[in-house]
Amino acid sequence: MPRPVILGVVGDSGAGKTTITRGLVGLLGEDQVTAISSDDYHRFDRAERAENEITPLHPDCNYVDILSQHLRLLREGEPILKPVYQHKDGTFGRPLYVSPNPFSIVEGLLGYYTEEMRGCYDVRVFLAPPEELRRKWKVQRDTSKRGYEEEDVLKELDKREPDSAQFIRPQERHSDMVVSFSEGEGGDPHALDAELLLRDSLPQPDLSLLTDGGITIDEGDSERRVRIPGDLEREQAAEVEEAIWEKLHFASHLRSEKLGEVTIGEDIHRSESLGVVQLLILYHVVTAKAAVALGGAGPREEAEEEDTSEDRDAATVE
């Protein structure tokens, strides 16, 4: 089996990591994807964190070295015995034997913290919603699924802010793709605008033909800013998707309607901008898989060979 392809989805708590990855897993197939959350690599359980007054965002609160080791093993196609952090009561459970599948999706807080870890991903996505929106999402999730009171979630967010500024947000610069969903004028939660920053560290598909449907592109030196309006019409979105699928002609068997789904509470909604973002991520994951299967090193390595100076700059250690 060619080595697994690894996607990183990093961002602060409540930034939308699970929403982004759920659609991708659905499309690639549950049995094809090993999904890992870096929360499992916490060093302290909830009670210990309270005693030590440390937040889970702090590198010292995580076995960063073990996470890195496990990433390397997954990339090499080796199994791991993964620790298990239980969000429902904040303790650790029995470790889980994880066999590598063709795709691994690693979501978490500190996935790009060390150079060693960053080197393991084929695709690096960072989620950077505006803080106000993230707070809202975190309150929604933690009160509905993790049994907290709203007041406690807000207090916790304030307590975490210094670590978030120091350790989480700076990882943004190591990503190939930065995704920021933000509320458009209508404030409709399933019509969020998506702002993308696409960096040259991966060869990005040409999107210039897609700009008539309301998508705007701002070309920079080594990056492009793409704005996908939340109120993108279904037909316009379909056209964009068609163009991307065209480039993934070897993977047309994967096409389904699973992209763009968002759960709010118990309800499933559809967001065209989310669907396009997920498809762009999928584009990179599928392209990397195809390249590796054909004996290539993967698009990142090829991009680095072509353009060493800029990419080296982007990959500088903190």
Place this chain on the structure above:
Amino acid sequence: MARSVRPIILGVVGDSAAGKTTITRGLVRILGEDQVTHVCTDDYHRYDRKQRAELGITPLHPDCNHVDIAAQHLEHLREGEPILKPVYQHTDGTFGAPTYVKPHGFTVVEGLLGYHTKEMRDCYDVRVYLAPPEELRRKWKVQRDCSRRGYTTDQVLTELDRREPDSAAHIRPQERHADIVVSFTPGEEGEPEQLDAELILRDGLAHPDLTPFLRGDGRGITLDERGSERHVSIPGDIDRDRAAGIEEAIWDRLHFATHLRSQRLGEFTIGTNLHRSESLALVQLLILYHMVTARAAIALGGDGARGTVERLAPEPQAPAAAQAPAAVATD
């Protein structure tokens, strides 16, 4: 991360209650608790006690263990990397939160299936296998499991019978991969302090020369060369002066490590009482000899004890005095 000299790894493999902990305890004390990383392969069980009962599988079966993960973790430790080790709790047969383990200068790995795969075997600097007579091992297992793990004698004996096929199929065959096979057996008196030690020393490691100690007054050791193996008997009631002479000679070869000589070897517990055995002390010292030698060799840029033997070993069947280096295929 700065990488220091790689850790030395000792394997102590044998069936349940074969005396693994007794052998290693003295070594850990002499090397220093803070110098030794201790890993037990029971932690790599795949199923907890309840699941094993449901599946009708014994912990001796490779399928009942994450053998691949154990091998992976051994490799990491050998490379000086930390691991997040699973934790099997003998008290209730469940798994606890894993613990972070950083390799120290020495790592002692004890367990049931430590030599099951070649990948694992290649990780050890010294491979010891414990093979007491089954009758004695059963006695030891009853003693330990009743006093410390809360079982009744009947339960332990039933379990031993149930495990016998897996023991024969998976545990005992590992003996042939060891550098040192240790069998303690009751002497004529049957005194627990005076168990005879029968050793098989194999050519995979360069063992110290014991021939000067074969003659003399009183009870001493005997040595029997059989092909590439030496069979050594250390009587449980070995003459104290003779034992001291052998210890002295071994320490003399470890002249660079005399600072370790502060702790006594040969101690063991029966229930809560501490006893001392001369034969146990000698066996421990022979094992220590290899660990300390490997450490010194690696610190000086060598490959460790096993690598040195492989480089210097004469052709198999060549006269013992042959000095020409020859590559020897192992295993």
